[in-house]
Amino acid sequence: MLDRFLSPEQSAWLRQFESFSAAEVAPYADEWDLKEATPAMVVRKLGVNGWLGGLAKKENGGLGFDPTTFGLLNMAIGAGSGSLTGLLNVHSMVLKTIESWGSLEQRQRFLTPLVKGEIIGAFAQTEVSAGGDSKNLSTRFEEHGNDLIVQGQKTWITFAQIADLFLVFGKYQGLDTAVLVPKDTPGLTVTAKRNMLGFKSAYLAVLDFDGCRIPKANIVGKPGFGQSLISTGALDYGRISVAWAAVGIQQAALAASARRANSRSTFGSLLADQGIIRGYLAEMSGSLLASQLICLSAAKAKEAREEDALEQILQAKLFASREAGAAADKAVQIHGGHGCDESNGVSRLYRDAKILQVVEGSNELQKMLIGKEVCNRYSHGAPQAVL
Ligand SMILES: Cc1cc2nc3c(=O)[nH]c(=O)nc-3n(C[C@H](O)[C@H](O)[C@H](O)COP(=O)(O)OP(=O)(O)OC[C@H]3O[C@@H](n4cnc5c(N)ncnc54)[C@H](O)[C@@H]3O)c2cc1C
Structure with missing residues (x-):
């Protein structure tokens, strides 16, 4: 679905991110989760691929990713491992902060190694x-x-x-x-x-x-810049990361659920033939589609520096993380007792989806900020509605 909204270059990146995630991340994510560790080799590979410095400008040695491409990276990695999107998230926030606000000395000392993934x-x-x-x-x-x-x-x-x-x-x-x-x-x-x-x-x-x-x-x-400019500027990227990671979790939850429904028989027929299970899958795929669209809208607003970019990003983080929670909940339900086993991938999706609702400003905080934007928009007589 997404490809129809992407440039050929963005689609090509997405294919690369997805094949990396399918080969190097998804098969091992449950094991990493149980061990509470991510192998150094995976971090190194993200660096060697240039993706840890993806958001940095080309003149600084980065790949010059636009926010959509950064989002696609988080989505693909998030479908494999939510935890690993945490690295893309925080590392990119530090990198973008130094690129935007760092002194010459700070940029000379830290930016290139951050871009190359030589330091985290x-x-x-x-x-x-x-x-x-x-x-x-x-x-x-x-x-x-x-x-x-x-x-x-x-x-x-x-x-x-x-x-x-x-x-x-x-x-x-x-x-x-x-x-x-x-x-x-x-x-x-x-x-x-x-x-x-x-x-x-x-x-x-x-x-x-x-x-x-x-x-x-x-x-x-x-x-004096700490909260008003530096943290808020970095969090734009952090929230884009979280929102798209939440889309990745929804993709993984839907795929695992459909596979399970196609292979698990109860009372003489497949789960996939039960209306209630099909209903769950329909809701999950509808929410995934809506999450992708809201994330695309936010990333494009950020890229174009549109006036409502902040509100769009907050909405994307709020909506996609909430729907990731709902999708992972259904995935566990469809897997029954198996889904409640800590080592089962859908259990990890369920736990990681909850985290996405808390980090980068809890979802209550997103609502408070969005509500403020909405009130501001309608504060001077006639509504200057953008939605
Ligand atoms: C896995 C994980 C990774 C994290 N990574 C980082 C990181 O890399 N860097 C970092 O700095 N932090 C990180 N955090 C911290 C995270 O950003 C905070 O936990 C989050 O911002 C919420 O803050 P808090 O825990 O203090 O909750 P509190 O501020 O104590 O809020 C508790 C609850 O009350 C709600 N609430 C608070 N005030 C109001 C209000 N006025 N009205 C309505 N509801 C309200 C909140 O939404 C929340 O649900 C991480 C947290 C987790 C769990």
């Missing part, structure tokens, strides 16, 4: 007491001459166990600020966070910053 970036915003409420971070950057001392803790940081560079959000002189902290900075401790509900092979970690000294030159952009 992670996005460290959430704290135990402040997730969605990101204005209330307690991490502090205190000035000591030409240095900053970083003090605080971050939690649930995706791919932090193997990351080399952290984009860390906190307060500097009372202003929301983002800084770069390399992993080998003395005083930084990375502790694996295991036993998560989903995204089990996404190498989550807790970061403790205990008197980490970094040069003031590691501030990204300017003090």
